[in-house]
Amino acid sequence: MMSEKVDGADLVRLSGAALGFDAGEPLWKDLDLAVRPGEFVAVLGANGSGKTTLLRCLLGLQPLSAGTVSVLGRTPAAARREVGYVPQQRRFDPLTPVRARDLVGYGYDGHRWGLPLLSRKQRRARIDAALAEVGATRFADAPASRLSGGQQQLLRIAQALACDPALLLCDEPLLSLDLHHQREVCAVVDRRRRDHNTGVLFVTHEINPVLPYADRVLYLAGGRFTIGPVNEVMTSQTLTRLYGSPVDVIEVRGQLVVVGIPDHPVHHPEDHDETQETAQS
Numbered sequence: 001m002m003s004e005k006v007d008g009a010d011l012v013r014l015s016g017a018a019l020g021f022d023a024g025e026p027l028w029k030d031l032d033l034a035v036r037p038g039e040f041v042a043v044l045g046a047n048g049s050g051k052t053t054l055l056r057c058l059l060g061l062q063p064l065s066a067g068t069v070s071v072l073g074r075t076p077a078a079a080r081r082e083v084g085y086v087p088q089q090r091r092f093d094p095l096t097p098v099r100a101r102d103l104v105g106y107g108y109d110g111h112r113w114g115l116p117l118l119s120r121k122q123r124r125a126r127i128d129a130a131l132a133e134v135g136a137t138r139f140a141d142a143p144a145s146r147l148s149g150g151q152q153q154l155l156r157i158a159q160a161l162a163c164d165p166a167l168l169l170c171d172e173p174l175l176s177l178d179l180h181h182q183r184e185v186c187a188v189v190d191r192r193r194r195d196h197n198t199g200v201l202f203v204t205h206e207i208n209p210v211l212p213y214a215d216r217v218l219y220l221a222g223g224r225f226t227i228g229p230v231n232e233v234m235t236s237q238t239l240t241r242l243y244g245s246p247v248d249v250i251e252v253r254g255q256l257v258v259v260g261i262p263d264h265p266v267h268h269p270e271d272h273d274e275t276q277e278t279a280q281s
């Protein structure tokens with residue numbers, strides 16, 4: 001099996017990692033992944049394939065069943081302050097009077113818990129910078145619950161950026177957005193990693209808006225995975241091997257469509273290494 005090259009600057013290192021619950025089959029196993037500064041990794045895969053659980057592991061909320069994980073060269077819990085997290089979205093409570101900038105402030109305060117207090121001016125500057133980074137300055141003082149779904153999602157990203165993270169973990173940030181807003185969210189995250197060298201793990205079911213930005217795809221399916229550049233992973237051949245049954249990746253008017261994903265992927269343990277070798281960068 002080919003291993004990922006790791007070097008001292010890697011933001012995430014998973015080595016021989018497996019994660020499962022109780023006595024059942026692991027969600028994934030033998031996962032080697034190194035994420036470099038500024039790298040954008042799209043995490044794709046069917047419902048229940050363990051994408052959210054992977055992020056929870058990098059946040060220190062979920063221990064591995066096997067293997068090792070480090071974030072910024074430390075344990076995930078020790079690195080938490082420098083990791084921005086956009087959780088799966090819920091719309092804000094329509095009765096909440098909280099303004100957009102207050103929400104971003106919560107993100108900022110949460111990460112500074114236990115650290116020396118900064119002046120109000122410094123705090124405000126950081127919040128303004130996060131709002132500006134996502135293009136939310138114009139609605140910074142509006143009640144968050146009155147904003148559109150797209151605006152609320154940009155705010156969640158600003159909240160995650162308020163701590164000026166070295167690593168950004170996004171869980172389904174495109175859910176229930178139209179294509180225009182999906183592209184806007186992807187572009188904001190892409191700009192962040194380019195301007196600040198922030199590494200990104202971006203979990204999504206919406207493959208088309210994210211693929212133009214992704215350096216690599218980690219595709220999870222039925223206890224297995226493949227990692228590699230977009231043009232190597234998003235092919236009929238690679239996904240057929242991963243799922244263990246015929247899957248077609250076809251292009252329709254410039255959009256990729258994946259057809260034939262089985263309800264219950266069938267695969268053979270001996271296929272595992274071959275898939276990884278084929279698709280890994």
Ligand SMILES: Nc1ncnc2c1ncn2[C@@H]1O[C@H](COP(=O)(O)OP(=O)(O)OP(=O)(O)O)[C@@H](O)[C@H]1O
Nearest residue numbers: 021022027045046047048049050051052053054205
């Ligand atoms: N603490 C837990 N205890 C037991 N099972 C869990 C726990 N957390 C997650 N699971 C299970 O692990 C599986 C993977 O969940 P996860 O949320 O990581 O999948 P996902 O790929 O993000 O799915 P989706 O695309 O639907 O969001 C699910 O079957 C879930 O029920």
